[in-house]
Amino acid sequence: MLVLTSTHDVTTDLVLRILAERQVPVVRLDPGTDLHTGAALTATYRTGDQRGTLRTPTRELDLTQVRSVWTRRPSPFDGPPALDGQERRFAASQSLWGVGGILASLPGAHYVNHPWSNRAAEYKPAQLATAQRSGLSVPSTLITNDHDQARDFASHHTGAVVYKPLWNTPYAIDGQAQQVWVREVRTHEITPAVAMCPHLFQAKVEKAFDVRLTAVGNRVFAVQIDSPDLDWRQRQSLMQCTPIAVPDRIARSVSAYLTLFRLEFGAFDFAVTPAGEWYFLECNPNGQWAWQPDSITDSIAHALADQLQNRPKA
Structure with a gap:
């Protein structure tokens, strides 16, 4: 299993601990920085054959053996710190298109999520259009x-x-x-x-409360957010989060949304009216989730571990 994220991403540690308990072999890589500090990546392409190797200071990984890739929060490709100006920008661009292309094209690997699917799903106009196609109410x-x-x-x-x-x-x-x-x-x-x-x-939706719904495959986990602010992110210390059940019709639409964007994970935000109508606001295809109540955070971590360890049936 290959996990792409930055060194300081503590959220990833929650899932990696579960995978370690299950004795699942994992290689963690931050391609934007590790390739400047001793890691090396090689790929070869021949008719009917594709191979590759990732070497870190402590591990060597045959890329054909990678079963799952978790695209979490890798650092941007900024180029080697020893370079500056035009040379650094050139190296950063080559890394994006070269390293990024290799890691996004591993044969047979299951991606959570595929980086190109993440990018496509980040456009808000596309989110709104897809939410409508999925049967969700949109302001x-x-x-x-x-x-x-x-x-x-x-x-x-x-x-x-x-x-x-x-x-x-x-x-x-x-x-x-x-x-x-x-x-x-x-x-x-x-x-x-x-x-x-x-x-x-x-x-503006005249809401009774907000909901953060985290979807992992066909499993959904939701919390009701009560906040004095229109945008609950503004002062998170003032909000209160309580686990809440997800209506079946919303769960079905969320599943359809993920399918249309080819996602395995999504962090959805809804506004819920006093009459109980759920309005879709947005979906972050790579949103944070470890800030939620412990019971929800633990459930999401186990669901992600399951999704990475057990490839979905085709």
């Missing part, structure tokens, strides 16, 4: 760089409208990292600056 949403369209959308909703970034792009002011949270927006706040890039506006 009325507009994505546009047209100022007039945005103002018209906001003015024609009787309830509130929120703004969400389409990607968690790094942003700093005076060297201090900033976070763009989901927030309400009023019509007069929408300026012609919308034309600078696409913006996502969405009808």
